[in-house]
Amino acid sequence: MRFALVGQPNCGKSTLFNQIAGYRAETGxxxxxxxxxxxxxxxxxxxxxxxxxxxxxxxxAGTNPAEQVTFRYLDxxxxxxxxxxxxxxxxEQGLHLTLELMELGIPLVVAANMMDELSRMGIxxxxxxxxxxxxxxxxxxxxxxxxxxxxLFVTALNTAEDGTTPPRLPYSDEIETVIQDLAQAIDRQVAxxxxxxxxxxxxxxxxxxxxxxxxxxxxxxxxxxxANHQILDDYGQSAIWVFSTERHQRAKQLTGQVxxxxxxxxxxxxxxxxxxxxxxxxxxxxxxxxxxxxQGVYWVGRLIEEPLMAAFNGFANQxxxxxxxxxxxxxxxxxxxxGIAGGVAIVLPYLIPFLLGLSFLEDIGYLPRLAFLMDAxxxxxxxxxxxxxxxxxxxxxxxxxxxxxxxxEDRRDRFLAATLATLVPCAARLSVVFGLxxxxxxxxxxxxxxxxxxxxxxxxxxxxxxxLPEDTPGMILEMPVYRxxxxxxxxxxxxxxxxxxxxxxxxxLIAGSVVLALLQYFxxxxxxxxxxxxxxxxxxxxxxxxxxxxxxxxxxxxxxxMLHQALGVSDFSLALTPVQMITFTVFVVFYVPxxxxxxxxxxxxxxxxxxxIAALTVVIALLAALFARGVAVxxx
Amino acid sequence: xxLLQVEAGKLVRVKNFTGxxxxxxxxxxxxLLPGDTARVLRYAPLGGPVLIEVGGRSIALGRGIASKVExxxxxxxxx
Numbered sequence: 001m002r003f004a005l006v007g008q009p010n011c012g013k014s015t016l017f018n019q020i021a022g023y024r025a026e027t028g029x030x031x032x033x034x035x036x037x038x039x040x041x042x043x044x045x046x047x048x049x050x051x052x053x054x055x056x057x058x059x060x061a062g063t064n065p066a067e068q069v070t071f072r073y074l075d076x077x078x079x080x081x082x083x084x085x086x087x088x089x090x091x092e093q094g095l096h097l098t099l100e101l102m103e104l105g106i107p108l109v110v111a112a113n114m115m116d117e118l119s120r121m122g123i124x125x126x127x128x129x130x131x132x133x134x135x136x137x138x139x140x141x142x143x144x145x146x147x148x149x150x151x152l153f154v155t156a157l158n159t160a161e162d163g164t165t166p167p168r169l170p171y172s173d174e175i176e177t178v179i180q181d182l183a184q185a186i187d188r189q190v191a192x193x194x195x196x197x198x199x200x201x202x203x204x205x206x207x208x209x210x211x212x213x214x215x216x217x218x219x220x221x222x223x224x225x226x227a228n229h230q231i232l233d234d235y236g237q238s239a240i241w242v243f244s245t246e247r248h249q250r251a252k253q254l255t256g257q258v259x260x261x262x263x264x265x266x267x268x269x270x271x272x273x274x275x276x277x278x279x280x281x282x283x284x285x286x287x288x289x290x291x292x293x294x295q296g297v298y299w300v301g302r303l304i305e306e307p308l309m310a311a312f313n314g315f316a317n318q319x320x321x322x323x324x325x326x327x328x329x330x331x332x333x334x335x336x337x338x339g340i341a342g343g344v345a346i347v348l349p350y351l352i353p354f355l356l357g358l359s360f361l362e363d364i365g366y367l368p369r370l371a372f373l374m375d376a377x378x379x380x381x382x383x384x385x386x387x388x389x390x391x392x393x394x395x396x397x398x399x400x401x402x403x404x405x406x407x408x409e410d411r412r413d414r415f416l417a418a419t420l421a422t423l424v425p426c427a428a429r430l431s432v433v434f435g436l437x438x439x440x441x442x443x444x445x446x447x448x449x450x451x452x453x454x455x456x457x458x459x460x461x462x463x464x465x466x467x468l469p470e471d472t473p474g475m476i477l478e479m480p481v482y483r484x485x486x487x488x489x490x491x492x493x494x495x496x497x498x499x500x501x502x503x504x505x506x507x508x509l510i511a512g513s514v515v516l517a518l519l520q521y522f523x524x525x526x527x528x529x530x531x532x533x534x535x536x537x538x539x540x541x542x543x544x545x546x547x548x549x550x551x552x553x554x555x556x557x558x559x560x561x562m563l564h565q566a567l568g569v570s571d572f573s574l575a576l577t578p579v580q581m582i583t584f585t586v587f588v589v590f591y592v593p594x595x596x597x598x599x600x601x602x603x604x605x606x607x608x609x610x611x612x613i614a615a616l617t618v619v620i621a622l623l624a625a626l627f628a629r630g631v632a633v634x635x636x
Numbered sequence: 637x638x639l640l641q642v643e644a645g646k647l648v649r650v651k652n653f654t655g656x657x658x659x660x661x662x663x664x665x666x667x668l669l670p671g672d673t674a675r676v677l678r679y680a681p682l683g684g685p686v687l688i689e690v691g692g693r694s695i696a697l698g699r700g701i702a703s704k705v706e707x708x709x710x711x712x713x714x715x
Contacts (some may be wrong), residue, residue: 058665092691093667244664245671252691279681372696376684384698385685474698475685478660 002050002078003156006070007085008097009056010480012113016085016143017053018492020153037073044153052079058093061204061240066166071201072208074104075193079109081160083152085141088112089481091259095251096244102136102166105194109156110134111141111148123261130258144486168196171246174234178227179203185223186213203227203239213476228394228499267480275622276369286373289366293357294395301349301427303627308349312341328521335517342555343502350427352498354396359493363485370476375475381458382465384475387417397598399505400497401426402604412468415605419464419613422593422601423449423457423620428557429589435560437585440573441481445582449628452587456624504603505596512554512595519551523567539583539625542567542575549587556594579632586628591621639697639705640686642676647671648707655704663705667691673710 007013021040037628038053057067060074074082084101086094091112101108110130118125131138137155141148170176182199191198191213201209202224213220231239275281316337323330362369367389375385386407393401401421405414426431438446519525525547529536534547548562563584567575592598592614602610642648650672653660667690668674674690685696697705 061661090693093693096665096667178662241660241664245669248664248667248669248672277678277680277687368696371683372680372687375696375698376680376682379683379698384695474699474700475683475696476659476698477696478665478666479687479694479696 001047001080001157001160002052003153003160004052004054004074004079004082005085006054006074006082006097006101006482007056007113007532008087008094010478011056011085011087011094012141013085014053014054014487016111016141016149018488019143019146019149021051021053037069040154041620042153042155047157049153049157052077057097059244060201061099061206061244073174074106075191075209075212078192079106080163081109081156083109083111083156085111085113085143087114088140089114089117089121089123091125092251092255094252095397096247097168098134099247099250102134103168103194103197103200104270105168105197107159107162107164108136108166109152109159109264110136110138111143111152111339112138112499113141113143115140115148117146123259126258130254133254133257134169135203156557161439165194168194169250171243175231175239175242175246178230178234181582182223182227185220186217199227200243202233204243205240217449218487240525272482273479275371276366277372282369282373286370289361290392293361297350297353297357297396300353304349305345309341309345312337316341328518331517331521332514335514336510338517338558339513339555340506342557343506343509344515345557351397351400351501352494355400355494355497356490358396359395359490359497360485363483363489363493365480365482366477371478379474381461382468383413383417383420383422383461386475386477387413390417390421391424394421394426395429395430397501397505398422398424398426398593399501399600402597402600403497405604412470415609416461416464416468418601418605419616420457420461421629422597422613422617423453423460423590425453425589426556428555428594432588433559433585436563436572436581440581441578445463449585449589452586452624452628456590456620460620475579501596504600508596508599509555511552516551516558519547520565535622538622539587541580541584542631545584552588553592553598554592554595556588559588578636580628582632583625583629587621587625589621590617590624592617637707637709638703639674639676640699640702641690642707644676644678647675648675649672649710651706651708653705656702659701659704663701666695667693668695668705674707 020042040051042049042051054070057070060071084098127138137151170392179199183195186195186198235242276285316334320330320334374388378384390401390404393404402418405417408414433446528550529543529546536543536545544566547566548559552559569575626635650670652670674688677689679686679689685698686702687696
C-alpha cells in the first residue's frame, strides 16, 4: 500500500510528513527545497503503509526539476491514494492543484490544512459542501498541532482500499470534445492514469509522458497536433493557457461557494510587514537581525570550540606519544584524528548553530522578505533576491552554500551564485583573517578586508553577468505569511543539511589531513615550495609560504597552523612584514575553495564548471592580492 | 499600462503578459492570470521588486517582470 503526499509549497505538507515519519524530510518556505522525494514506512490501523513525500509544486505542469518529479512519480509509480494537502487559508490557490490531481484518476483525499489560521483570519470554510462539490473526501487538518492526522490517514486507507477514483470536473464544451477524442486514441494499456487525464497532460505538452505514450502509439503525435490546432482555432490560445484559465475560474467559483468571510482582519502579521519591508526600518531591522544571527552563532561557537579542540589536541598528543616508535603509522593516525577534529570543530560549534538559525529565519518566513529587500542589490550583480541565501550560508561554510543554489530555477543563476558564494569567506577563512590580520594589525584592518571582499564579489558578479546574459526577466516569489516554526521541523531541517556536510565534506577533510601528515613525514615541502614559487614571488611572500597555500586547499582553517610550521616561528611578526600578512590573507580569502567545496561544486554543476570556478578564483585571488599589496605598501 | 507604473495601494486588473511563455507559466502557477484583480502593496526601494496581493496571497515581482505585466485600472468595479 502506498500513499503519496502532494501539495503546493508552504501548505504544511512536510510538517505533516515530519509529524508522522520522523527524520527524513525537510520543510521550507522557499519553493522547491525538497527536490527529491522522501519515503517512510508508517502504520495505519495496523497496516504498514509506504508514505511518499513529493516535492511541493504549484501545478503538475512543472517548469523546474522539483516540480517535474511530482508528476513523473504519479505517472510512473503505483500509488494507492494521493493525500492532497492544501492551505485552507489560501483555498483558491490550492484548489488549482486539487483539480489537476482529480483528472489523473488516482484515488484522492483532500486535507484542508491550517484550519486554525483560517478561524484566526475570521474565515469559515464549509468542508462538507466542498466535499460534495468536488466529490472527494475533504478533511480538516492542523498538521503543526497534530490535529486531524489520524482521521485523515484512516480515511485515506479506506479510500485506497475501496479504490474509488475521483470524478473529473469537465471543462467547457469545445475543449471537452477535443479531450474525449484524444482520450479515445489512448486506451488503458498505454498509461496507468485515466485516459482523459493523459490526454490533458499531453495537450499541455508534458514531454516525459509523451515519450512513454509514443513508444506504444507512434501515431499519437499527429492526433495531438490536430487537437492543439483545434483548440487554437476555438480559443485563440494554446491548450496549456486554456486549461489553466478554466481551472482558475473553477477554483474561484468553488471558493466562493464554500468560504464565508466575515470582515478580513488585518492581523499583527500584516502589520509586521509594514516594519520589516519598510524602505527605512526594513533595512535597519535587516542589519539588526543579521547582526544578532552572526553574533549568536559565533558566541555559541566559541563557547563550544575551545574545550572541544583542547580535548582533541590532548588526545592527538597522547596518540603520538604512545606511537612514538612507529613513525609513519603515528603520523597518519594523528592526521586522521586531526581530520576528525577539524570536522567536529566546524560542524558542532559553527555549522549546526548556523543552520539552526537559518532554518529558523526560513520557517518563520523571513528569508523571502530578505530576498525582497536585497533584490535590488542582487540584480546589480546579475542575480536576483532569492540568491541571497547562498551568500549568507557562505559565511558559515561554502559547502551548504553551494548546495542551496538549488533553489534557483535557472542554470545560469545557479552557476553565478555558486561562483560568487565560493568567494564568500567561510568560518575557516575567518580564522585566518582573525589570527593574522586582526591579531597583529588590528580589527579595523580585518574589517577592511571583509569590505574589500564584498567589493570584489560585486565586481566579479558584474563582470560575469556581462559574459552570461540573463534570459529570465527577474524574481517571482511568493511571500508566505509569518509562521511560528515548530522545533521538530527546525531540528529535522538542520540535521538534513548538516548531514550533507558530514557525508560529503568530512571524509575529504580527513583524507586531506592524512595527505598533510604524509607530506610532513616524507619531507616533501621543498618541492611544493618550488612549484608555487611563481605565485609567492609575484606576491612578494617568502617561498616557505608555498606549502600552506597549496595545502590550504585541503583544510583552509589549517593554513595558519601550517604557516607556523613552514616559517618555524610562533610569532608571525618575526617572519612576515605587515604587507606580507595582508597579501597572504587576501590571497587565502579568495583563492580556490577547499576540497570539500570543490566536490560539491562538481556534483551540483559538473566537472567542467568546477574547474572553471577554481581557475577563476585563482585569477581573482592573484589580482586581489596584488592590489592589496600595492595599497598596503603605501601605508607600511 | 505596465504594472510597474501603478502606485502602491491601487487596485488593477491584469490584461496580459508580454514576457514569454516561461514567465507566464510561473505567474499563472502562483495564481496571477489575465482578468484577475490585484492590489499593489508596496515597492522595495532602489529599483527593488514590487509586492502585489492577488487571491489573498502576496507575490513579489522583480521590476523586469513587473514591466512585462500589462494592467488596467480596476477602481470602478473593484473586486
